[in-house]
Amino acid sequence: MLTAQNINKLKTxxxxxxxxxxxxxxxxxxxxxxxxxxxxxxxxxxLGHQPFILSPNEYPYYLEWLPGIENTYIACQLSSEQIKxxxxxxxxxxxxxFNSIQRAEGISDFIKEASLPILMIDHHETPESFADMIFxxxxxxxxxEMVFRLIEVLELNDYINLECAQCLYTGIxxxxxxxxxxxxxxVHEIAGILLQKKIEPLKIHNFLFNNSSxxxxxxxGYMLKxxxxxxxxxxxxYFVQTLSDTQKFDLKEGESEGxxxxxxxxxxxxxxxxxxxxxxxxxxxxxSLGEIPAINFAKHFGGGGHHxxxxxxxxxxxxxxxxxxxxxxxxxxxHLFQHSS
Numbered sequence: 236m237l238t239a240q241n242i243n244k245l246k247t248x249x250x251x252x253x254x255x256x257x258x259x260x261x262x263x264x265x266x267x268x269x270x271x272x273x274x275x276x277x278x279x280x281x282l283g284h285q286p287f288i289l290s291p292n293e294y295p296y297y298l299e300w301l302p303g304i305e306n307t308y309i310a311c312q313l314s315s316e317q318i319k320x321x322x323x324x325x326x327x328x329x330x331x332x333f334n335s336i337q338r339a340e341g342i343s344d345f346i347k348e349a350s351l352p353i354l355m356i357d358h359h360e361t362p363e364s365f366a367d368m369i370f371x372x373x374x375x376x377x378x379x380e381m382v383f384r385l386i387e388v389l390e391l392n393d394y395i396n397l398e399c400a401q402c403l404y405t406g407i408x409x410x411x412x413x414x415x416x417x418x419x420x421x422v423h424e425i426a427g428i429l430l431q432k433k434i435e436p437l438k439i440h441n442f443l444f445n446n447s448s449x450x451x452x453x454x455x456g457y458m459l460k461x462x463x464x465x466x467x468x469x470x471x472x473y474f475v476q477t478l479s480d481t482q483k484f485d486l487k488e489g490e491s492e493g494x495x496x497x498x499x500x501x502x503x504x505x506x507x508x509x510x511x512x513x514x515x516x517x518x519x520x521x522x523s524l525g526e527i528p529a530i531n532f533a534k535h536f537g538g539g540g541h542h543x544x545x546x547x548x549x550x551x552x553x554x555x556x557x558x559x560x561x562x563x564x565x566x567x568x569x570h571l572f573q574h575s576s
Contacts, residue, residue: 237368237369237370237385237388241367241368241369242388242389244352244368245354245368245389246389248326248327248352249279249282249284249389249391250282252282252283252284253283253284253285254284254285254326254327255284255285255286255287255324255325255326255327256279256284256285256286256287256325256326256327256328256329257286257287257288257289257321257322257325257327257328257329258272258275258276258279258286258287258288258289258329258331259272259288259289259290259291259328259329259330259331259339259342259346260272260288260290260291260331260332260333261291261332261333261338261339262291262292262338262339262340262341263291263292263488264290264291264292264294264295264298264332265295265409265410265489265492266298266405266406266408266409266410266443267332267377267378267379267406267407267409267410268331268332268333268378268406269290269294269298269301269304269402269405269406270298270301270377270378270379270402270403270404270405270406270407270409271331271332271356271377271378271379271381271382271402271403271406272288272290272331272332273288273301273302273303273304273398273402274379274382274383274399274400274402274403274406275329275331275356275382276288276303276402277302277303277396277398277399277402278382278386278391278394278395278399281394281395281396281399282391282394287306287308287321288306288307288308289307289308289310289318289321289342290307290308290309290310291310291311291339291340291341291342292309292310292311292340292341292488293309293311293488294307294488294489295487295488295489295490295492296446296448296487296488296489296490297442297443297446297489297492298405298489300442301401301402301405302398302401302402303398303402308321310341310342311341318342318345319345322345322349322351325349325351326351327351327352327353327354328346328349328351328352328353328354329353329354329355329356330346330353330354330355330356330357330366331355331356331357331378331382332356332357332358332359332378333357333359334355334357334359334361334362334363334371335362335363335539336363336365346365347365352367352368353365353366353367353368354366354367354368354369354370355368355369355370355371356370356371356378356381356382356385357369357370357371357378357381358371358372358373358374358375358376358377358378358380358381358541359373359539359540359541360373360530360539360540360541360542361539370384370385370388372384373541374419375422376407376410376411376416376419376422377406377407377409377410377411377422378406378410379402379403379404379405379406379407379410380403380406380407380421380422380425382403383395383403383425383428383429384425395429395432396432397432397433397434399432400429400432400434401434401439403425403429404426404429404430404434404436404439405439405443407422407425407426407429408439408440408443409443412496413440413444414426416543416544448487448490450484450485450486450490451484451486451490453484454480454484454486454490454491455494457480457484458474458476458480458491458494459497462474462475462476462480463497463498465498465501465504466562466565467503467504469565469566469569469572470503470504470505470506470572471504471505471506471507471508471565472498472499472501472504472506472507473498473507473508473509473510473558473561474494474495474498474508474509474510475510475512475554475558476491476509476510476511476512477512477554478512478513478514481511481512491509491511494509495507495508495509495520495521495522496522498522499522499523499524504524505523505524505525505527505572506521506522506523506524506527506529506532506565506572507521507522507523508520508521508522508532508561510554510557510558510561512554512557515550515551516548516549516550516551516552517548517549517552517553517554517557518546518547518548518549519532519533519536519538519546519547519548519549519557519561520546521533521540521544521545521546521547522543522544523542523543523544524543525543526571527543527571527572528542528543528571529541529542529543529544529545530542530545531568531571532545532561532564532565532568533545533546533547534547535547535564536548536549536552536560537549
């Protein structure tokens with residue numbers, strides 16, 4: 236959490252008008268990453284600053300409706316010189332929804348080399364200390380919750396307008412699975428305050444969850460029929476998405492999002508994984524129930540995240556080797572499942 240000294244430091248920066256502030260989400264940004272960056276963006280604009288978002292790569296299609304998202308710079312579409320110039324004209328860097336500098340993939344070196352104050356707002360476990368000001372709580376539902384709480388700590392709630400509220404509500408909804416994983420009264424209280432800003436929850440839910448292309452639905456059917464593997468004796472189920480699957484269905488960024496939850500919804504299953512083959516690396520997305528630590532499985536592959544939702548990325552790990560290693564890991568971790576019974 237921010238110390239009193241850092242709160243005063245940040246407040247001084249934010250109350251000095253016309254600051255140029257770069258906001259960075261993590262690579263492959265999801266609803267919480269883009270919701271928090273855009274929520275913070277609108278808040279800063281209302282304060283009289285010049286904020287802008289620099290995302291390491293593209294955001295998923297189902298977030299295209301978020302107000303202000305069209306102003307996002309996509310780092311992988313820029314030259315090194317263009318990115319460097321953005322950093323040279325910046326007064327403050329705000330890193331949102333990640334706490335390891337490597338999660339800013341592609342622009343992490345620019346962050347390391349920048350002689351600028353850095354603010355981190357995040358809710359993942361074990362934050363690194365690359366930022367000057369850290370606002371962190373791994374018990375928070377989302378980084379959007381953390382942005383709201385920071386605005387509250389700064390006593391600047393009046394600067395949350397409709398657009399800011401829409402973005403913050405989006406991240407809370409997506410990271411809590413529509414409030415299924417929001418166990419604190421506080422997150423529901425914050426959602427209620429955002430509703431007072433006249434946001435339309437039904438519209439937001441439709442944009443997020445009733446916005447699939449025909450192609451995405453056919454892909455989902457294919458994955459459920461052909462790629463779902465269930466190991467009931469180990470309380471484990473998983474999907475494998477190959478490069479050929481991605482090419483066959485011409486998938487957009489984000490179209491496989493959430494499919495892992497279908498595996499976790501099977502009766503008796505307590506751990507699920509979605510393995511994706513990419514060019515040069517393999518990606519793991521873990522979900523778990525109760526006391527089963529999804530994060531432990533992600534850490535085995537060099538990743539991290541939350542207790543029940545975590546992920547990892549392994550460079551030069553072939554898809555078949557990834558699957559075999561994962562099955563061995565699950566078999567050797569059955570003591571975790573025995574405690575959950």
